[in-house]
Amino acid sequence: MTDTAGTRTLAHPERAEIRLEDVLQALADPMRLCVVRELAASEVEQACSSFALPVTKSTTTHHFRVLRESGVVRQCYQGTAKMNELRRDDLEALFPGLLDGILAAAAAEESRLRAEG
Template sequence: MATVTSSRDLPHPSLEEIRLESVLHALADPIRMRMVRDLATTDGGMSCSAFDVPVSASTATYHFRVLRESGVIRQAYKGTAKVSWLRQDDLAKLFPGLLDSMVEASTRQSGRLGEAS
């Protein structure tokens, strides 16, 4: 796992450490998939507080950690806010088309089931 240089740095797997089964596990949860869909619609990162998910802050923190440790997202502190970005380029190198397909399928399912985006 990547080296953490200060208490404000968050560990992220290197490209070589990202495994398909971890990514699929992270994307299998509906709350995490919703977070990924939200990130896929932004050009920049999103602060954790900007996500509208039906879970407590501590549960959201857990979901962000699963996404980060699997290599789906990158997180960094910007001032007092923790900001998240999709690792789209990294995932596209390792698993071409996977993230785009998952986001598209999840968006279609959400619309089909009448769920909030």
């Protein structure tokens, strides 16, 4: 999509359009949860290329699209890089505590699995 100024823009759901089932489905995938955990830890925008996911480029693109279309992340172009930021404020307003709870549960699971292995 190109806006009137000639810059590329990406479609995002408005806050009111974000649905719990879409967010939960997006976060249920381990690769997408990994991306969200990294974004939450950094608190700054990151380029898609900065994530070292063990999948193909096309699969990585799919994962980012699912995160964007579900309302979990906001993407924008900076030059040729597609930058990503977590939509923490929108998610917190709609589903208070959900993101923090999921992130805490994911960290606890990671610790448990490390201790077992």
